[in-house]
Amino acid sequence: MTNISAKLEQSYGASDIEVLEGLEPVRKRPGMYIGGTDDRAMHHLVSEILDNSMDEAVAGFANRIEIHLAKDNVVTITDNGRGIPVDEHPKFPKKSALEVILTTLHSGGKFSNKAYQTSGGLHGVGISVVNALSCEMCVEIARDKQLYKQSFSRGLPLTGLENIGAVSNRRGTSVTFKPDMEIFKGEPDFRPGWLFQMARSKAYLFRGVEIRWSCDPDLIKPDSKVSEEAVFHFPNGLLDYLNATLGDRPCIPDSPFSGIIDLPDQQGRVEYAITWPETGDGFIHSYCNTVPTPQGGTHETGLRGALTRGLKSFGEMSGVKKAAQITADDIMSGACVLLSVFIREPQFQGQTKEKLANSEVARLVDTAIKDYFDNWLSSNTNSAKALLEYVIERTDDRLRKKEERITARKVGSRRTRLPGKLADCSRQNADDTELFIVEGDSAGGSAKQARHRETQAILPLRGKILNVVSATADKIRANAEIQDLITAMGCGAGKDFDLGKLRYERIIIMTDADVDGAHIAALLITFFYTRMRPLIEKGHLYLAQPPLYRLSVKGKSAYARDDLHKDELLETEFKGRQNVEVGRFKGLGEMMPKQLKETTMNPDTRTLIRVTVPQAQLITDIQTLQPDIDEDIFEPDMKAEETSEELDDLIDRLMGKSAESRFTFIQENAEFVEEIDV
Numbered sequence: 001m002t003n004i005s006a007k008l009e010q011s012y013g014a015s016d017i018e019v020l021e022g023l024e025p026v027r028k029r030p031g032m033y034i035g036g037t038d039d040r041a042m043h044h045l046v047s048e049i050l051d052n053s054m055d056e057a058v059a060g061f062a063n064r065i066e067i068h069l070a071k072d073n074v075v076t077i078t079d080n081g082r083g084i085p086v087d088e089h090p091k092f093p094k095k096s097a098l099e100v101i102l103t104t105l106h107s108g109g110k111f112s113n114k115a116y117q118t119s120g121g122l123h124g125v126g127i128s129v130v131n132a133l134s135c136e137m138c139v140e141i142a143r144d145k146q147l148y149k150q151s152f153s154r155g156l157p158l159t160g161l162e163n164i165g166a167v168s169n170r171r172g173t174s175v176t177f178k179p180d181m182e183i184f185k186g187e188p189d190f191r192p193g194w195l196f197q198m199a200r201s202k203a204y205l206f207r208g209v210e211i212r213w214s215c216d217p218d219l220i221k222p223d224s225k226v227s228e229e230a231v232f233h234f235p236n237g238l239l240d241y242l243n244a245t246l247g248d249r250p251c252i253p254d255s256p257f258s259g260i261i262d263l264p265d266q267q268g269r270v271e272y273a274i275t276w277p278e279t280g281d282g283f284i285h286s287y288c289n290t291v292p293t294p295q296g297g298t299h300e301t302g303l304r305g306a307l308t309r310g311l312k313s314f315g316e317m318s319g320v321k322k323a324a325q326i327t328a329d330d331i332m333s334g335a336c337v338l339l340s341v342f343i344r345e346p347q348f349q350g351q352t353k354e355k356l357a358n359s360e361v362a363r364l365v366d367t368a369i370k371d372y373f374d375n376w377l378s379s380n381t382n383s384a385k386a387l388l389e390y391v392i393e394r395t396d397d398r399l400r401k402k403e404e405r406i407t408a409r410k411v412g413s414r415r416t417r418l419p420g421k422l423a424d425c426s427r428q429n430a431d432d433t434e435l436f437i438v439e440g441d442s443a444g445g446s447a448k449q450a451r452h453r454e455t456q457a458i459l460p461l462r463g464k465i466l467n468v469v470s471a472t473a474d475k476i477r478a479n480a481e482i483q484d485l486i487t488a489m490g491c492g493a494g495k496d497f498d499l500g501k502l503r504y505e506r507i508i509i510m511t512d513a514d515v516d517g518a519h520i521a522a523l524l525i526t527f528f529y530t531r532m533r534p535l536i537e538k539g540h541l542y543l544a545q546p547p548l549y550r551l552s553v554k555g556k557s558a559y560a561r562d563d564l565h566k567d568e569l570l571e572t573e574f575k576g577r578q579n580v581e582v583g584r585f586k587g588l589g590e591m592m593p594k595q596l597k598e599t600t601m602n603p604d605t606r607t608l609i610r611v612t613v614p615q616a617q618l619i620t621d622i623q624t625l626q627p628d629i630d631e632d633i634f635e636p637d638m639k640a641e642e643t644s645e646e647l648d649d650l651i652d653r654l655m656g657k658s659a660e661s662r663f664t665f666i667q668e669n670a671e672f673v674e675e676i677d678v
Helices: 002-008 024-028 039-058 097-103 126-132 192-205 238-246 298-317 321-325 328-332 359-379 381-415 440-450 473-478 480-489 515-531 533-537 563-572 593-601 640-655 659-672
Strands: 064-070 074-079 092-096 134-143 146-153 162-166 172-179 210-215 229-232 251-262 268-277 283-288 336-343 434-439 456-461 506-510 541-544 549-553 556-560 581-584 608-610
Touching (some): 024 126, 039 064, 039 074, 064 192, 097 126, 126 134, 192 229, 192 238, 238 251, 238 268, 251 381, 268 298, 268 359, 268 381, 283 298, 298 328, 298 336, 298 381, 321 381, 434 480, 440 456, 440 593, 456 480, 515 533, 515 541, 640 659
Parallel strands (some): 283 336, 434 506
Antiparallel strands (some): 134 146, 134 172, 210 229, 268 336, 541 608
């Protein structure tokens, strides 16, 4: 009590409350806006400015964009569009619209469809963020045959808007900026290879634009394939992109399935180019409003549905019985796919826009492409039959491997003495089976009653398992909880790990929706990463999402994952309802089996999060811009092996024996914590 009293005596008043104004939040928390402060994030600044120029081109007001990389990390991007408005803004007297856009978050012309039907910018933070994170920025605007200029530094105007004079042969916007090395640690440099590929790929994505690239010759390495000057213009858009990427690789069909489709009611358009190479790996690269979506999204979902339904229907009409067994993975796993959509009001996950989330886009893309694919299959019978045979071969291969797994599992189950606490499922093969790893016997009891006995197995663990990173090999072997887990899964661990012997298709970590539950999940994920990494890489590990709250009133009830979801439900599902009862679950063991089944275990109503291993830094906005990129363009530190080593080092730092490393990590990242729930 003495310590608490002493703390209460310390001053804490209104003067201690900080208010960040203007662009201060961006400089304080740059990672919230550009994903970090490394060289990848620094290159994101270029994409923000380039996307603005691309939006002008897509809107039909520009047809030429110029990108120049100079010494000292200075980049200039120029377009011949309408130019940012320079007249006085009605809500900010004595300030031009240009200054408002450059110095104010959430300002711009993309919140409605008046200035742009479609755009990559959504929140009005792009160019203002670049301004905030640049030590130098100069913007030139050519409008109404007059040239205007204004300079900025670190988000603040250095000069007022200057009228330079009359110009007769120029229009549009020119932005020159230099990133602030106070923000980007380690003093990274712009990589000509990245920007060169970015410029070329943007030209592929909109066939109506010409992009002119130039770079200071001193910045290009002698053995680099980056040109000092280049002009990118591709009249056939994604088809040119696909042909350039594949080169001479033989494909089925000989000519790719490609086209452009205007969506109904002026909702946008879809462009696609797809083929199936006879040898080598395929790829899927998708875009929305010229912004790369490396994590896919609803537009990819719509494409997968259209191709799958179309080819299955063609096979069934052709009398091929095996066509009914075709899955989307059989079709897409070997395909080379380029997909670009232009839509109004796109919704992305996160400011860096890596995944498209608009639910209606899946239906629009599916419906649009399905009709064209059906017509293409019926009009190109020989190519369609060749494609069907190609996909059925993959189907046969998948079914054969599945049968091998079933056989291996049957043999393994006869030889293995399973842990006594395991409530195994009754199905004898691994197909569509699940092992739920639950926290404690109480939760295990509820889960056993809630499960589907044929396909769902339950393994209760006693509290927090051993931290395998800081433990010795002997201690790991002696740990009963870990050995029970390894035995139940049937695939071994470490050097003895064999993914083909995995007894379940999905391994699901199901812990309480609190800090202790998150800690147990972290320990389990660490175990799987260090001892069974291919399990994660092949997509077999998941996290269950049990609810934290139950909301009910007069016979109506709903479940909320967290506080934000709870507030959302109160505003939507229970809006206007009085006396809504809000109950918080202390743990899974408190939930009735029926509730646990409905919210967390039933495949039809639950939500699962797949655990993945971060790929190399090539899987970024930059890499997705050019699928078949030459690795010589990049520096060695961009390679996947070193990215894997960085992840190993991070896990050792956070989970290893050195408490000092964890303490240092907390100190370095404490400023990024917005809220701690106590």
